[in-house]
Amino acid sequence: MSTLSAVEVTERLKSLPGWRLEGKEIVRTFEFPDFAAAMQFVNAVAEQAESAGHHPDIDVRYNKVKLALSSHDAGGLTERDMRMAEKLKELA
Amino acid sequence: MSTLSAVEVTERLKSLPGWRLEGKEIVRTFEFPDFAAAMQFVNAVAEQAESAGHHPDIDVRYNKVKLALSSHDAGGLTERDMRMAEKLKELA
Numbered sequence: 001m002s003t004l005s006a007v008e009v010t011e012r013l014k015s016l017p018g019w020r021l022e023g024k025e026i027v028r029t030f031e032f033p034d035f036a037a038a039m040q041f042v043n044a045v046a047e048q049a050e051s052a053g054h055h056p057d058i059d060v061r062y063n064k065v066k067l068a069l070s071s072h073d074a075g076g077l078t079e080r081d082m083r084m085a086e087k088l089k090e091l092a
Numbered sequence: 093m094s095t096l097s098a099v100e101v102t103e104r105l106k107s108l109p110g111w112r113l114e115g116k117e118i119v120r121t122f123e124f125p126d127f128a129a130a131m132q133f134v135n136a137v138a139e140q141a142e143s144a145g146h147h148p149d150i151d152v153r154y155n156k157v158k159l160a161l162s163s164h165d166a167g168g169l170t171e172r173d174m175r176m177a178e179k180l181k182e183l184a
Binding site for chain 2: 035036039042046049050055058059060061062
């Protein structure tokens, strides 16, 4: 899968509120009332990741979860990352 | 709870294989066969964290899980961190 250009990424991010470009990744931090709620979200993300065969980096800081998406095999951001970010919208 | 001295931390780390000091935290990276196994570990850690009321930072990178322990309220490492690291030994 080919990587997206900076212009394409910027365009796609308009419909992905909360996500921002950081280097070759798109990242978003989700905040929850407590650790238990954060972990519930992490498990929902994990399920989506497994079913899509595409795994975000997941950083848990008590009630905050930062996700980072990139297509390491392609060397940057691809359509797969955008699709995964779209799917994660429904979970948060 | 009072923070441990550098000497105390170094002494305690001798019985915590894999853990190392990084600034005001102790960290360890655990590796698993795949993402599903990594997530199983993350959930076991989360359960321990909730029951102890002490939550490590958790970074998931596909099949690798990095944990970081510190007592932010005390401003450094305390006995609580060492006790949690001991408990996590049994899970890995």
